[in-house]
Amino acid sequence: MTFGILVFPNVEELDFVGPWEMVTMWQQVAGGPNCLVVAEHAAPISCAKGLSINPHFSFEECPALDYLLVPGGQGTRTEINNAKLLDFVAARGKACKAVLSVCTGSFVLHAAGLLEGKRATTHWGSLERLRALGSVEVVEERFVRDANVWSSAGVSAGIDLTLAFIAEVAGEEAAAKVQFASEYYPSDRRYGAFHNTHPSAPAYTRDA
């Protein structure tokens, strides 16, 4: 089994490295799939915050994928107009058992026609922009699954998405092993009150 993570110029770093860590840990401790990083070209990619990475495969060289994850970042605003990338996501996405997006990666899924009639989410700062596209039901959850399409809120939410995905595909015990190995027992500390008071704060971060 192979889990592919798409990258592109100005992809947000944690959007894809969070899921990368969870999936590669799944491979190491619980028999999860191989994981690879694929980009249009197999040349260095400069991420949104300036980290430079080297994709494993170009679109042409990329092996068959069982799962495909599309992260977000400023680069998505360019990529939603990149026909080669959208063709790759549409073709590979349709052949996959599941597709996943993190943050504004959901705009790429939408542009590739994979969110038609689906429930999905994105970074809080882009919820209204996704709603305005129509033909997708935007929810304000940390992550959401609709059939074989999974999407998460912004940046760090890809970690929670991926653990839930692992639990669904491989069972609670596999997700437990990954959570323990990556010591993912995050603090519940809330700095300030933007999660309650900011007009764009998503429903799931607001205190009941």
Place this chain on the structure above:
Amino acid sequence: MTFGILVFPNVEELDFVGPWEMVTMWQQVAGGPNCLVVAEHAAPISCAKGLSINPHFSFEECPALDYLLVPGGQGTRTEINNAKLLDFVAARGKACKAVLSVCTGSFVLHAAGLLEGKRATTHWGSLERLRALGSVEVVEERFVRDANVWSSAGVSAGIDLTLAFIAEVAGEEAAAKVQFASEYYPSDRRYGAFHNTHPSAPAYTRDA
């Protein structure tokens, strides 16, 4: 101000990309320091789980640093015997306002002489190994600060460490902006019960 993140072969991916995301977001939304990735050589680094990255600077080319973070991973078992790397960490660490470690990065700080008499922590799987080194008081918290030395538990704990560090250095409002921008309101979901039942589970993950 400049925040340096050390990398080396087989560095664990999320150990350094978690803090990288928090610090670069701090720069973007709240006037935080520049952030750079430094390695012994400015050649591609293959990380512990197979991600390939390109450091910004070699040791020789690295500008002055105000803060230095040392991530962990399997590679630390080699690097604690790398005199050039330990010299870099010792010299730069002493010149910095603060040094931070994630996961088994604390073994590198120890080998560089920066944990002498300090309270520190590491990945749950290495707590006893760190204790056995002596001359350091090992605590089982998500992260711990002792004067200008900050250290965290495993892998994902570097995110919590860095947010707390930002709150200390730049104030609650800065940390709040970074937390909101990176949408770091993680799920409190616990898969399975390793955090309670595993003999090596650290004190902070166990239910009261």
